[in-house]
Each structure stands twice: as structure tokens, then as C-alpha cells.
Amino acid sequence: VPMEWAFTGPYTIRKRLGHLDPKRIAAMNVDEFVAICSEKPAIHRFPKSMGTRVHQLCVALTQDYGGKAENVWKDVPDAEQFMKRLRKLPGFGEEKAQIFIALLGKRFGVRPRGWQKFAGVFSDKQPRSVADIYSAATLLKVRGFKQMQRALDHDKQDRPKRPDRPTRQIAKKSK
Incomplete structure (x- = not known):
């Protein structure tokens, strides 16, 4: 998978959801989110595992960092x-x-x-x-x-x- 394609995942998610808000993604049902990630074209070569991981990451960002990625290094x-x-x-x-x-x-x-x-x-x-x-x-x-x-x-x-x-x-x- 070319590097450029691998980094279109967030864009694709945003296009499908209308946002990239970790709090809103964390609040979604994981299976519903994974289904969105698996639609063609999928966000990743392994859409189920990546969709699950992205959801888990959004849950962690929401619980530990107020839903803001920059708070991880702030x-x-x-x-x-x-x-x-x-x-x-x-x-x-x-x-x-x-x-x-x-x-x-x-x-x-x-x-x-x-x-x-x-x-x-x-x-x-x-x-x-x-x-x-x-x-x-x-x-x-x-x-x-x-x-x-x-x-x-x-x-x-x-x-x-x-x-x-x-x-x-x-x-x-x-x-």
C-alpha cells in the first residue's frame, strides 16, 4: 500500500462522518464505526482491525486527554x-x-x-x-x-x- 494511500484514512473517515472529533467517535458503537471504516474504499488494508484501533484510540484520548490529541504532548x-x-x-x-x-x-x-x-x-x-x-x-x-x-x-x-x-x-x- 503506497504511503499516500495509507494517510488518506483520516480524510476518508471525516468525509463519511462529517467530522474527526475523538469524543464523538468514542461515543459511537464500535461495530458501527468499524462498518463505516470498512466501506469501499476501506480506510486501511485491514479495515476491521484499524477501525477498532482508531475507536480505541479515540476512547483513550477522550478519557485521558479531554478528547484532544495535542493534550498528549502538552x-x-x-x-x-x-x-x-x-x-x-x-x-x-x-x-x-x-x-x-x-x-x-x-x-x-x-x-x-x-x-x-x-x-x-x-x-x-x-x-x-x-x-x-x-x-x-x-x-x-x-x-x-x-x-x-x-x-x-x-x-x-x-x-x-x-x-x-x-x-x-x-x-x-x-x-
């Missing part, structure tokens, strides 16, 4: 606390939390103390994730990086996907 004393808050949210594992911290730091100037440490490699200058996309050109750079990583059998963090297997070597073009 007034955090440091990036460690921010990371802890993110990791408690449905669907936020370690890597997604790191990418989200990098996205807010690089693109929106939300930089709690220590943000680069908690964003890990996603805070560097290598265009490797959505945190680095701000134009058609940077989208192509991220795509190129991902293709190179697949060819090397590495993940977005430059780690071998299968440490028990030898890493493929690709000759680098000299400039």
Missing part, C-alpha cells in the same frame, strides 16, 4: 514522559512512538527536552519515515531509502531484519 516535562504517554495509547508500539516524536519535533517544533534521544534514528537527517516527508521530492527520497533497506534486508532503523542471515551487500555508486 505540558510534558520531557520526552521520556511523552514516550510513556504515547506507549499507553492503543496502536503505539516503540517504533511508531519514536516516529511520532520525530514527526512533531521535525515538522511542528514540538521538542520536549530529550526528544531526539527518544525519537532514536528517526530524529536524524536520513529521510526514512513520514517524519521526513514535506514535499513530493522528500516523499521520493523516503521511498528510495525504503527500497534500499528492502534490498539490504534491513528495517527503517538500519537493523538487519533477520540477524541470523548474512546481510546482502549492494555496491554503492561513487560520486
Whole structure:
């Protein structure tokens, strides 16, 4: 699934519901919300699991943050606390939390103390994730990086996907 398509989910939900209000989504019956997410074209490759996760996220945002996503990072004393808050949210594992911290730091100037440490490699200058996309050109750079990583059998963090297997070597073009 192309990256651009993956990020149309919120737009599609808004178009179907007429809003993207976490409080209103949390108040909906989960099965009704999942059915809306599953209509063609679906919001995700796996619409039932993603629809359920989005609903759970809206419930968590409503219960813990007044229904406002920005309250997750508002007034955090440091990036460690921010990371802890993110990791408690449905669907936020370690890597997604790191990418989200990098996205807010690089693109929106939300930089709690220590943000680069908690964003890990996603805070560097290598265009490797959505945190680095701000134009058609940077989208192509991220795509190129991902293709190179697949060819090397590495993940977005430059780690071998299968440490028990030898890493493929690709000759680098000299400039």
C-alpha cells in the first residue's frame, strides 16, 4: 500500500462522518464505526482491525486527554514522559512512538527536552519515515531509502531484519 494511500484514512473517515472529533467517535458503537471504516474504499488494508484501533484510540484520548490529541504532548516535562504517554495509547508500539516524536519535533517544533534521544534514528537527517516527508521530492527520497533497506534486508532503523542471515551487500555508486 503506497504511503499516500495509507494517510488518506483520516480524510476518508471525516468525509463519511462529517467530522474527526475523538469524543464523538468514542461515543459511537464500535461495530458501527468499524462498518463505516470498512466501506469501499476501506480506510486501511485491514479495515476491521484499524477501525477498532482508531475507536480505541479515540476512547483513550477522550478519557485521558479531554478528547484532544495535542493534550498528549502538552505540558510534558520531557520526552521520556511523552514516550510513556504515547506507549499507553492503543496502536503505539516503540517504533511508531519514536516516529511520532520525530514527526512533531521535525515538522511542528514540538521538542520536549530529550526528544531526539527518544525519537532514536528517526530524529536524524536520513529521510526514512513520514517524519521526513514535506514535499513530493522528500516523499521520493523516503521511498528510495525504503527500497534500499528492502534490498539490504534491513528495517527503517538500519537493523538487519533477520540477524541470523548474512546481510546482502549492494555496491554503492561513487560520486
